[in-house]
Amino acid sequence: MASDSQAEDEEQEDALLSDEEEETEEEDEEDNVDVDVLSNEEIDALMKEYGNVVRSDPEPRKSSAEDANADAEALSMATALATAANEVKAVDIKLFHVKPLIYWARYFLIASAFSMPQVNAIVGRIEDIAQEQYGKIPRPSGKPSGWTLMDFDIYTAGDVVVHIFLPSQREFYNLEEFYANAPLVELPFVSESSSSSTARSDAEGESEEEMISLS
Amino acid sequence: TIRPQTYSNVADNSGARESMRIRVPGASNRQYASIGDMIVAVVREAVPNMPPKGSEVVRAVIARTRKGLNRDNGMAIRFDDNAAVAIDREGNPKGTRVFGPVARESRECHFAKTVSSAPEVLRGIRRNRMMLR
Numbered sequence: 001m002a003s004d005s006q007a008e009d010e011e012q013e014d015a016l017l018s019d020e021e022e023e024t025e026e027e028d029e030e031d032n033v034d035v036d037v038l039s040n041e042e043i044d045a046l047m048k049e050y051g052n053v054v055r056s057d058p059e060p061r062k063s064s065a066e067d068a069n070a071d072a073e074a075l076s077m078a079t080a081l082a083t084a085a086n087e088v089k090a091v092d093i094k095l096f097h098v099k100p101l102i103y104w105a106r107y108f109l110i111a112s113a114f115s116m117p118q119v120n121a122i123v124g125r126i127e128d129i130a131q132e133q134y135g136k137i138p139r140p141s142g143k144p145s146g147w148t149l150m151d152f153d154i155y156t157a158g159d160v161v162v163h164i165f166l167p168s169q170r171e172f173y174n175l176e177e178f179y180a181n182a183p184l185v186e187l188p189f190v191s192e193s194s195s196s197s198t199a200r201s202d203a204e205g206e207s208e209e210e211m212i213s214l215s
Numbered sequence: 216t217i218r219p220q221t222y223s224n225v226a227d228n229s230g231a232r233e234s235m236r237i238r239v240p241g242a243s244n245r246q247y248a249s250i251g252d253m254i255v256a257v258v259r260e261a262v263p264n265m266p267p268k269g270s271e272v273v274r275a276v277i278a279r280t281r282k283g284l285n286r287d288n289g290m291a292i293r294f295d296d297n298a299a300v301a302i303d304r305e306g307n308p309k310g311t312r313v314f315g316p317v318a319r320e321s322r323e324c325h326f327a328k329t330v331s332s333a334p335e336v337l338r339g340i341r342r343n344r345m346m347l348r
Contacts, residue, residue, distance in 0.1 A: 141306075151327050
């Protein structure tokens with residue numbers, strides 16, 4: 001029974017090559033009991049003894065220290081880009097921390113601009129700041145248009161995604177509603193609110209503390 | 216892979232329901248389009264009273280295919296349907312929300328906006344592939 005289970009075990013270890021998600025479906029090696037589950041330590045021990053890493057994930061899970069660094073860097077870059085957008089008079093700038101919701105981005109920066117030349121100016125400004133201060137170039141994503149998107153990577157996943165909308169497009173796509181569960185990050189400046197959004201700012205009570213509408 | 220005449224579901228709320236691929240723009244005779252490629256398609260079935268009408272030609276980005284794709288870390292991902300998201304000439308989605316999961320490759324192919332309106336972006340199951348002798 002013991003040697004049988006050894007042979008079975010090795011066969012079942014080979015079965016790990018195939019698409020078995022449940023590594024716990026193996027029989028226990030030293031089985032005096034009907035245990036179907038190998039603990040993590042036992043698997044590690046098996047790996048050490050028999051295992052050979054042939055191929056590892058090119059996107060390895062980041063250690064939590066690295067991840068925290070990436071978070072901090074993403075936050076500083078996102079606030080720097082928000083400030084840059086504010087300098088070019090983008091309105092309604094909001095920084096959402098979307099990491100709890102999405103795996104592929106950490107922050108969404110959403111801003112509105114009133115005309116295409118202004119969109120281009122904001123894009124240029126943001127690219128300049130990202131390049132000079134952080135050395136990041138946005139991933140190519142088409143020409144600037146009603147909805148302009150800039151995708152910056154800190155690590156392999158894009159971490160700061162900048163959305164620049166014309167006001168009508170912003171209402172049409174309504175990303176703020178889609179990501180409403182994402183916490184807003186306070187910005188170091190007060191963002192202008194576009195005059196047409198005063199009605200909205202009444203509805204979105206808690207997120208509008210930092211907004212002042214110019215009248 | 217989406218070939219000419221392939222029907223795919225339209226996975227957004229633009230108003231089209233099904234579309235049929237005509238061409239891949241930018242290449243004269245390109246046969247196959249896959250996830251993340253833009254196609255030109257004709258709307259075959261549409262939600263009544265909404266902008267796209269049956270037989271209107273639209274552009275779309277492919278979000279899901281039954282064939283799926285292989286990633287360089289060894290994972291393969293396949294979907295149960297062929298689905299596309301209608302976009303305009305500049306790459307902005309025509310609808311406001313995408314239905315169903317999309318593969319993250321659309322993002323890498325310049326269509327991050329589709330991914331932004333999608334409920335679920337799939338990177339597949341994370342697993343280290345180990346070989347035990």
